[in-house]
Amino acid sequence: MKFFADLGNGGTLTIENVDVQTVIAMTTQSAGQQQSQQMSLALGKWSASPTLYKLPGYLILQIDTQRGQAFVRLQSHGISMLTEMPSLMNAQMIPLRNMPIATAPTIPDMEPMKPMEPMKPMEPLRMGDMEMRMEPMEMRMGNMHLRMESSTSSSTPSSAHFCSQCGTQVQESDRFCSNCGHNLKN
Numbered sequence: 001m002k003f004f005a006d007l008g009n010g011g012t013l014t015i016e017n018v019d020v021q022t023v024i025a026m027t028t029q030s031a032g033q034q035q036s037q038q039m040s041l042a043l044g045k046w047s048a049s050p051t052l053y054k055l056p057g058y059l060i061l062q063i064d065t066q067r068g069q070a071f072v073r074l075q076s077h078g079i080s081m082l083t084e085m086p087s088l089m090n091a092q093m094i095p096l097r098n099m100p101i102a103t104a105p106t107i108p109d110m111e112p113m114k115p116m117e118p119m120k121p122m123e124p125l126r127m128g129d130m131e132m133r134m135e136p137m138e139m140r141m142g143n144m145h146l147r148m149e150s151s152t153s154s155s156t157p158s159s160a161h162f163c164s165q166c167g168t169q170v171q172e173s174d175r176f177c178s179n180c181g182h183n184l185k186n
């Protein structure tokens with residue numbers, strides 16, 4: 001069994017029961033940075049679907065297993081198991097779904113900005129009018145053109161295709177580049 005919840009602000013939660021393990025994975029976004037946490041707890045096999053509650057500043061996950069009821073507190077900086085039942089007086093339930101949350105327009109999965117490392121010059125790299133390209137990252141100073149895409153798309157790491165002309169990501173089935181019209185089958 002696997003459940004997903006939308007935590008708002010780009011945050012998502014995945015809860016999965018693998019044998020006696022409850023695997024909790026939480027991703028939160030703050031200031032454009034993505035933080036991921038994962039925890040695996042040996043709580044026993046689930047006897048019911050988990051329940052997620054929202055309280056001011058944190059979330060409580062209720063998991064009913066063959067060994068009893070467990071409560072886990074989820075905060076942006078940590079996941080911790082509770083030893084006693086929390087007060088759910090003012091809690092608000094967050095719906096859990098058994099389908100992944102569509103997180104289409106998220107910020108690309110980027111590492112925090114690092115100082116520019118020396119790199120192998122790649123075509124094209126011009127300093128005259130400042131053009132720079134590391135597929136699929138792109139930067140141009142002429143008329144301010146900047147493009148960055150997640151090059152580590154976790155969902156389809158091996159099937160990414162890029163236009164050899166302009167570096168736009170294209171579908172393998174595409175005949176022509178949607179950006180520059182380059183014939184991709186040539």
Ligand SMILES: [Zn+2]
Binds near residue numbers: 164165167177180182
């Ligand atoms: Zn192109």
